[in-house]
Amino acid sequence: MKMRYELRQRGRGLRKCRICGGSRAVIRSYKLYICRRCFRENAHNLGFDKLS
Numbered sequence: 001m002k003m004r005y006e007l008r009q010r011g012r013g014l015r016k017c018r019i020c021g022g023s024r025a026v027i028r029s030y031k032l033y034i035c036r037r038c039f040r041e042n043a044h045n046l047g048f049d050k051l052s
Contacts, residue, residue: 015028018034022038
């Protein structure tokens with residue numbers, strides 16, 4: 001039986017946002033590993049432009 005305090009080996013909880021540390025809605029494309037909320041705040045600094 002797996003103990004609760006063991007480190008995560010796989011799954012969504014392993015991938016965390018580089019900025020805030022959250023593990024929900026993480027954008028992994030282009031190896032960003034940033035959650036969508038942090039992405040919206042920092043998209044222009046990262047070189048993304050809003051098209052519409």
